[in-house]
Amino acid sequence: MSSNTSVGPARKNNHRLLSSVRSAxxxxxxxxxxxxxxxxxxxxxxxxxxxxxxxxANSSKxxxxxxxxxxxxxxxxxxxxxxxxxxxxxxxRNNRHxxxxxxxxxxxPSQNQLSNQWTNNxxxxxxxxxxxxxxxxxxxxxxxxxxxxxxxxxxxxxxxDFRDVIEKVGKRKRRRKLCCFSYPCLICxxxxxxxxxxxxxxxxxxxxxxxxxxxxxATSNSISSTTTSTSTTAQVICNFSCExxxxxxxxxxxxxxxxxxDLYENVSNSIAASTAKLIxxxxxxxxxxxxxxxxxxxxxxxxxxxxxxxxxxxxWIYPTGFPNTKDHSIVGLCPNxxxxxxxxxxxxxxxxxxxxxxxxxxxxxxxxxxxxxxxxIHVAFVxxxxxxxxxxYINGKLDATKTxxxxxxxxxxxxxxxxxxxxxxxxxxxxxxxxIDRITINDRAKSSCxxxxxxxxxxxxxxxxxxxxxxxxxxxxxxxxxxxxSVSNGHxxxxxxxxxxxxxxxxxxxxxxxxxxxxxxxxSFWVRPRTLSGTLVHVSDMATGLGWCxxxxxxxxxxxxxxxxxxxxxxSVIGPSIPLAPTWTHIVETxxxxxxxxLYINNALVASTNVLVNAYTASSTPAYITWK
Numbered sequence: 098m099s100s101n102t103s104v105g106p107a108r109k110n111n112h113r114l115l116s117s118v119r120s121a122x123x124x125x126x127x128x129x130x131x132x133x134x135x136x137x138x139x140x141x142x143x144x145x146x147x148x149x150x151x152x153x154a155n156s157s158k159x160x161x162x163x164x165x166x167x168x169x170x171x172x173x174x175x176x177x178x179x180x181x182x183x184x185x186x187x188x189x190r191n192n193r194h195x196x197x198x199x200x201x202x203x204x205x206p207s208q209n210q211l212s213n214q215w216t217n218n219x220x221x222x223x224x225x226x227x228x229x230x231x232x233x234x235x236x237x238x239x240x241x242x243x244x245x246x247x248x249x250x251x252x253x254x255x256x257x258d259f260r261d262v263i264e265k266v267g268k269r270k271r272r273r274k275l276c277c278f279s280y281p282c283l284i285c286x287x288x289x290x291x292x293x294x295x296x297x298x299x300x301x302x303x304x305x306x307x308x309x310x311x312x313x314x315a316t317s318n319s320i321s322s323t324t325t326s327t328s329t330t331a332q333v334i335c336n337f338s339c340e341x342x343x344x345x346x347x348x349x350x351x352x353x354x355x356x357x358x359d360l361y362e363n364v365s366n367s368i369a370a371s372t373a374k375l376i377x378x379x380x381x382x383x384x385x386x387x388x389x390x391x392x393x394x395x396x397x398x399x400x401x402x403x404x405x406x407x408x409x410x411x412x413w414i415y416p417t418g419f420p421n422t423k424d425h426s427i428v429g430l431c432p433n434x435x436x437x438x439x440x441x442x443x444x445x446x447x448x449x450x451x452x453x454x455x456x457x458x459x460x461x462x463x464x465x466x467x468x469x470x471x472x473x474i475h476v477a478f479v480x481x482x483x484x485x486x487x488x489x490y491i492n493g494k495l496d497a498t499k500t501x502x503x504x505x506x507x508x509x510x511x512x513x514x515x516x517x518x519x520x521x522x523x524x525x526x527x528x529x530x531x532x533i534d535r536i537t538i539n540d541r542a543k544s545s546c547x548x549x550x551x552x553x554x555x556x557x558x559x560x561x562x563x564x565x566x567x568x569x570x571x572x573x574x575x576x577x578x579x580x581x582x583s584v585s586n587g588h589x590x591x592x593x594x595x596x597x598x599x600x601x602x603x604x605x606x607x608x609x610x611x612x613x614x615x616x617x618x619x620x621s622f623w624v625r626p627r628t629l630s631g632t633l634v635h636v637s638d639m640a641t642g643l644g645w646c647x648x649x650x651x652x653x654x655x656x657x658x659x660x661x662x663x664x665x666x667x668x669s670v671i672g673p674s675i676p677l678a679p680t681w682t683h684i685v686e687t688x689x690x691x692x693x694x695x696l697y698i699n700n701a702l703v704a705s706t707n708v709l710v711n712a713y714t715a716s717s718t719p720a721y722i723t724w725k
Contacts, residue, residue: 319584320603320724321592321681323622324557324570339546343557345571349541351401351408352512356386356534362398369398369514378532379718381413381473381609382572385534388515390420393528395516402509403430403440407542410442411477411551415532416470419444419451424520424527427476428536431519432510434458437503441517442478443527444468453478453489453496457507462487462499470531473609475552480505481542493552495545512538535572555608556722561591568605578603588623588681595725597628604640604723611636611720615713620649620722621685625678629656633684635723638716642723645716650686660686660696660704663714670704672696688713 353363358377360369373394376387388394410428419425424443431439439458444451453464455478468474468491477490482504489496514536515529550571557570563583566576580601581593595601610616620634629652637646647667653659658672675682675698685697693707 319587319592319594319625319678321560321587321589321623321625323603323605323724324554324620339549342546343569344544344547344550345554345569346547349539350537351540352398352536352538354386354514354536355383356380357383360386360396365399367399369396371396380532380534381415382535382574382607385413385415385532386515387532388529390418390425390526390528390530393516393526395518395528396514398512398514400509401430401512401538403505403538403540404507404509405482405504406540407480407482408505409477409479409539409541409543409548410536411475411543411548412536413473413475413534414529415473415534416444416451416468416529417531418470419446420530421524421526421528422446424454424517424524425451425529426513426515426517426520426527427529427533428538429513429517429519430507430510431458431513431517432508434519434522436460437505438507439519440505440507441520443517443520443524444529453491455487455489457487457501457505460487460501460503462489462497464489464491464496466491466494466496473613477543477548477551479542479548483542490545490548490552493549555610556605558605559589559591560587560593561589563591564593565591566603572607574608575606576604577606586679588625592623592625599725602723602725604721606640606721607719608722609719611722612638612716612718614715614717615690616715617687617689618713619685619687621683622724623681623683624675625681626675627678629674629677632725634686635725637721637723638718640721642721645718650684658684658696658698658703660694662686662688662694662710664710664712665714666709668694668706668708668710670694670696670706672698672703 350364352365354360354369355363356377357380360371360375361367362369371394373392375394375396376389377384378387379385386396412427414427416425424441424445426441426443428442429440431441433439436459437457439456441454441456441458443454443456445454445463447463451468452466453468453476455462455464475490475492477488479488479490480486481488484500485502485504486498486500488498514533517527520527554570555572556568556574558566558576559569560566560583563585564578564581566578568574568576578593580598581595581603584592584594586592593603595603610618622634624633632648632651634648634650635642635646636649638644639646647661647663649662650658650660653671656674658675659669660672661667661669675684683697683699687695687697688710690711690713693705694710695705696703
């Protein structure tokens with residue numbers, strides 16, 4: 098750019114140049130030369146001198162500019178400043194240097210590269226803007242013009258020559274007009290427009306598809322809204338409305354058994370009767386009731402009616418074998434072995450495999466998933482009287498459905514658990530083999546979203562109201578806290594605040610899914626850290642934090658977030674650092690045998706690995722989760 102000392106002359110020259118450009122682009126309209134009407138008599142009477150003077154006065158109006166062009170200078174800067182910009186973006190992304198050192202021996206460098214891409218993107222976008230501005234400043238305009246001037250001079254003495262000249266000028270004007278509206282010119286204009294439009298669309302698409310990422314830095318000494326859940330390999334059975342909402346409800350509850358060292362039914366406040374001595378063992382939550390098929394054990398409750406209504410039966414089951422020829426009963430209400438009068442919910446053996454079975458007697462629905470042994474499984478059986486539909490769910494997934502001709506018609510009778518005497522004649526011995534926990538019966542058809550949360554949500558703590566340690570999830574897990582305080586400015590209403598003392602903690606007990614081998618899981622919470630050091634989430638099989646134990650989420654020495662799990666050895670992924678207080682950050686760690694170990698920050702995947710993480714080695718007992 099020129100200095101300020103030469104601004105005056107340059108401005109004048111530029112003003113003249115721009116004036117010339119405007120004249121070339123939009124020439125002033127000139128009237129056609131006025132030609133005197135000529136007749137034979139007038140030609141002879143007009144003097145030669147007068148004729149020459151008249152033509153000389155109009156000759157300046159015969160000048161016509163027939164070609165102009167305005168185009169940028171063809172320099173190498175035009176092609177290097179704009180077009181390679183997208184490619185340069187990819188090159189810069191690939192050549193970024195590592196910001197986060199390894200936190201474990203099996204650290205994958207590609208993980209840090211992903212983190213760096215996430216953190217450096219904002220500044221790179223600024224550099225691209227500067228490049229575009231520079232390329233625009235380097236362009237210039239050249240004005241080229243050529244003109245053919247037709248002058249009628251004094252050499253044409255005769256009237257015939259004068260008419261020839263006028264005819265040539267007219268033909269040339271007509272050719273110019275035809276050229277502007279001819280088909281070849283229109284085709285050229287259309288092609289140029291298409292090319293320009295394609296280039297603009299390509300550039301716009303490149304900018305729009307570029308992922309927008311936010312650079313953040315660190316997490317927690319205040320914790321808000323923690324959730325722990327299991328995952329299933331099930332297909333999605335409900336739409337996005339299931340998200341960000343708690344669907345668990347105890348409405349229309351008819352019966353509920355926890356089997357925590359007793360046979361107490363919590364709704365009717367009654368105690369079920371047993372035909373034989375029952376055994377209590379470690380359940381999915383706390384304790385469960387264990388059945389041995391050969392002991393002929395049957396649990397009988399008070400009288401209940403399910404006729405002509407919608408209802409849902411759910412339970413956690415742990416089969417240890419299938420010794421019977423046909424059925425292994427879970428729950429039944431069978432006053433008569435007649436069509437639509439005998440409710441039987443069983444595991445039925447068919448061609449060597451065992452499936453869930455939901456029947457009204459001659460109006461039955463069989464599941465499709467093969468039932469495994471020695472594994473906790475959530476089962477749900479739903480009858481919707483409005484659609485006359487029977488549905489079976491396993492671990493939150495819709496397994497089978499069937500439409501029948503009528504609702505259930507059985508008379509009020511006792512509910513039996515572990516055995517259904519009414520089907521002995523058709524099925525033979527049908528006693529259950531294994532453990533049963535947390536049976537519920539509701540006189541309504543539960544939604545697929547509610548069943549999904551019951552099967553997969555292990556615990557949910559909102560800390561509302563202040564210092565409330567109540568589990569809002571389906572399992573009502575116990576929790577404890579020490580040296581913590583309540584804060585009103587949580588991410589959503591209240592939160593708990595921990596100190597830097599080792600005695601400050603929040604702990605959830607009895608999280609069964611984290612104690613099961615190869616059971617998918619996710620841990621999520623909001624956090625507002627004061628420092629970027631130490632452990633955030635610790636998992637163990639003892640309340641003291643000892644025994645089988647591992648820090649699942651914490652900080653590396655440089656302040657980066659690290660997520661871990663155990664597969665014979667500790668496997669880790671490293672994310673970015675997160676902001677200090679007062680900023681709240683959402684952190685999620687997930688594991689699945691197919692998807693591997695993943696770490697999310699504020700809903701964005703920041704680190705993941707599928708290497709040596711296809712299995713999860715658990716403690717085989719319910720876990721304690723501790724926030725420090």
